Amino acid sequence: MSLVEQFPIVFQSLNIGFLQTVKLFLVTLMGALPLGLIISFGSMSKFKPIKSIIKVLVWIVRGSPLMIQMLIIYYFPGLVFHNPIWGGGEDGRFWAAAVSFIINYACYFSEIYRGGIEGVPIGQQEAGYVLGMTKSEIFFKVTLLQMVKRIIPPMSNEIITLVKDTSLARIIALQEIIWAGQAFLKGSQGIAGQIWPLFFTGVYYLVFCGVLTILFGKLEKKLSYFKV
């Protein structure tokens, strides 16, 4: 088969894989963005036991490879408890990967949130207080936007890293775009021994990250009218 003949077949296959990549990306964000906020509140809690548990969790998650975390979450229940909760199908692999990513990224996000929250000078709250504002008015009208502005640059970094990290789900055979590209190495749909599809997946990542970079740049520009 010539390259021109291979291309439509590969393209369609990679698109299907890319959909799974995007799905993992979006589900991770939907879970990790709010969970990260909860974890960040925990890490700032005045109640010591909660604070300690959160600190240990964040240390473990940030201190070990996401790939290993995913392997443990996927295989551990089956191997140790003889209870493979995820099942063997693509759906099971997806949710095992999603749960691993959500926990992992929530921990990273929580640290960014914490920096954003603690970075707003205490004088802002105090000014609100002496002007007679309530606590929630101070949070929503004074500190929130300053926090958002502070966290956008580190969050955009982290989110762009997430795009590329989704490829780690290949390790539990999730059928994302790397898996789809690799299939043509071993042989699939009459194409075998071809490595170019795997290389070509890079284009998808580049475009995806490029779009995100532009979006985050716009957001940053939108909040550039004030300095914090």
Added chain:
Amino acid sequence: MAILEVKDITKSFGKAKILKGISFSLEEGNVLSIIGSSGSGKTTLLRCINGLDTATTGKITVNGQTVFDSDITDKNQLKELNKNKQNIGLVFQQFNLFPQYTTLENVTLAMKLQAKRRDDYKKKRKEILDEIDKTAKYFLDKVGLSDKLDLYPCQLSGGQQQRVSIARALALRPKILFFDEPTSALDPELTGEILKTIRQLAEDNMTMVIVTHEMNFAKDVSDQIIFMDNGIICGRGTPDEFFNSDNERIRQFLQSYQK
């Protein structure tokens, strides 16, 4: 009757006793300056009066209403006391303007939030907001910033920022306005405009309590001066009495300013 009465205020942080029994009173329309070396507890005193810190013991009344009483622990009563705090305002050393709002918005924000709690807000929304805008512009004009309404704090000089923060405090029409070293964060050439603004307020008979290191200013503008040292008031009187005091500690302190 005095508009401000501070009685036996003490404040400890852990084991450290920072305020060791502060009492004074102030008549309506008068200006009180608080002077004292760094670390003597001036900021802590202002924070306790304004509720940013809670005094350990003592009692504070403003305009005859109690704003703090260490004997009161009942939650509902404490809420009442909090309401009475609306009668006082505080200007910070670091301005603490809200960076995401324009000059005008910085001044109107608190007023707008208060207005939303009014029962007739929905019915008279437009009139109320117009009134708030007018009030804010009136006070911004007073501090000479009518032409900066739409600028953000980062576009203003330090002196201008501090004047916005003064207008922001004034717009809530406090009975007493407190200043904590309002010029200390400014370059020397910018302190003049703030001192001028405060002098004008004094001419309008605004009741003020000013923590300052500007001795000449304090001499001119004050009706009363308090000298704090190590958590106690160790001298008080008119500017004349203060600057001619024979108290050893005060003389030492004043000498350090003559270099």
